[in-house]
Amino acid sequence: MGTLNDPTSPVRLLQPPRFGDDRGWFSETYSERHHAEIGIATRFVQDNQSFSAASGTVRGLHFQRPPHAQAKLVRCLRGSIMDYAVDLRCGSPTYGGYVSAKLTAGGGEQLYVPVGFGHGFITLEPDVEVAYKVSDFYAPECEGGVIWNDPTIAIDWPLEALSPALSQKDLLLPKLTDLTSPFMYDGHLLGPLLPA
Template structure:
């Protein structure tokens, strides 16, 4: 696995180290030892899949409040998405800053999102499928979000949002 630091403290873009031959390739997408070598303690408890029928579907910006904060490892396994994370940790030197990463089935990049970050994405193709590994169980009473177009963050989305849940549309300003 190839870890690339992002401009947000503790968040990483992860590339696959492919072992290729005439059959195709083999690569690790998760390794506790390699994560620990980077100083990341990621306790896996849950895996999730998100299937999105239409291009322009926006999901986010989601997080869980303490004590159920969750880290995520996100991978686009079909289609393409514009993935966005926001550092919401008040003590962080990158507080309220965001980054985006294009995750596609072709580029096979993964994004490690630390606890205390909001996460969301916009699908860039129809039939986009996303696989998540989570460090915490989903706790409905702890689920929170910030609005995808909150002026506090000024996120630039590369395409029109055409599908969004009412819940995600209604989050208050930060």
């Protein structure tokens, strides 16, 4: 598996290689051993999958609070998304900052989002499927998030329509200025991701 960014950054863009022939291709999409070799020691316990019918569907910006905080490993199984990780670690020099990467079924890119970051994505076409591994089980009492269009974070969502498709729950998420983050800065600076 390859990595496409600074290996000291907490958020990582990964590019598992594909081995093809006239039948198609094969890819090892996850290897605990390889992740440990590149400094990702997260153990994943649950796989999730979502389907979004409409282009311009926004899911996020989500996290789970301790004691059930989740790291995520995200990939797109069908279609394409723009994926975002927002720094929510109190005391971080990049608190409220974000990185983003385009994840496509055709390219097989993956985004590793560690604990301490909000996560969200927007679908770039209709009928998109996204799969992600998480490091702790779903705990509804620990759910949290920040509103998708928060003015402090100021994500420039690639919206073709005037308004995105959002869940009622996501429309009620607080602004960053109203959030008491449960995460602390761990000394690892958020670095830029290189384009895939």
